[in-house]
Amino acid sequence: MYRVLRKNISVFLFVILSVGILNLSSITPAFADGQLETYVDSLQQAKEGVTLWQTIRMGGVIMIVLAGMSIAATAIIIHNFMTLKIEKLTPVVFSENIVKQLGTGKIEAVKSLCQRKSNIISSIVLAGIKKKPHGPMLVREAMENCARKEVNHLWQKISYLADIASVAPLVGLLGTVLGMIQAFNVIAFQSAVVKPMLLAGGISKAMITTAGGLIVAIPAMLLHAYFKGKILEISNAVETYSTDLIKLMEKN
Template sequence: MSRKSKMFIGLLVMVFLAGFWAVGAMAQKDAGKDLKPYINNVEEAKGGMTVFQMMKAGGFIMIILAAISVVAVAFIVYNFRVLKIENLVPAKFTDDLITMLEEGEGKRAYALCQTQDNIVSNIVVAGLEKRDKGDVFAKEAIEAVARQEVGALWQNISYLADIATVAPLIGLLGTVLGMIQAFNVIAFQTAVVKPILLAGGVSKAMVTTAGGLIVAIPAMLFYSYFKGKVIEISNLVESYSTDITKLIQELKKGK
């Protein structure tokens, strides 16, 4: 696991634990209060809840989900910018390289790759630098770079899958804690509690589950979209790697 991955996972764990502690403390603090925070009147019920009311009702868990949604949007924008075939596997550049290698111009191909930064150029550079040691070394170098480049793309989009998995669980946690909080309040009431009062607390507790799904569903949809892009890029890289390996192995020494 890379250092970047560990930092990201560590941040999520810290946010999660902080939210768990804060909401748990809130439940204990509000145990002896009345039911007003959990009751919506009829007019509010007819009009529904605004986004602000949902955030307020969801408490600290909704803040965590909002933060995770910002992270998800950041990864979505990042992958839209990065996962461009014309940048990672440019067709014209690749065709020019293959032509040079077919003509035995290894040095020209190497010099051209030094001016570019994409998957194909990195593959060619790795193969040319190892070809003097033998065909096997050149092939292994090309395959290693190809795996590394494609693996990095998979790593970038995997964060969206993680968010799509974790967000509903955090939302469910908020619902469970909210219901515990609502029942704690009711437990301290001396008068008979009407079912409608309990329903008000439960309805607000369910807000966090909805919030988790609102974050998770778009994250999973975009993950599926980016997954298709990575598979397409991976297939191109595999095809070009095979051709480039063969051409580099056929180069004569000194060219």
């Protein structure tokens, strides 16, 4: 399931970034007075202040890219909240039952039980049982490799969240640069006296995209740290149980 989600998120982000790059041509300065006014059209229409929607619109294409990254981050966060549960991945009762039955040599009963459950512990045990006819060394190697693979898979599940937390401020910074370019173009190409409202349009865009990038990045970074703690907790449980399971599998 996660591979499908990861693929969909990759495609989604690629499309969003592609659209953003293709539309960067829209920042080419319009030198006519009427065209320059469109930079701050929403500002001039707002007599009593600027609404949230008008603020977002002033951010231009960059805000669309940041919105796409925000949606992707939200999908990853929801998925991880649903799946990164220690009671689901390393259930205590199930794990202790497996240890108990392996201690009495009930390999077939353990195999049957693990095949009915889908979690990290069952995957490790089944990997060891599969290699049991080939000797204890291969059993240990198979179980250790399986445990390592399962934990690495958990780290991969939050890697995109870290990427979004890193990239979003840079995208916002790009918007800041583009906004300042617009502001300086107003100064450079206005034949008459520069209107403060026109300058405000480019500067507002610069500030809005910076804020947008941080709004996306900060929650993503905080939740990445939270999920990192969850994975470390799960990893410790896997290490504890796998050590006992490997010893029992080697004896029986």
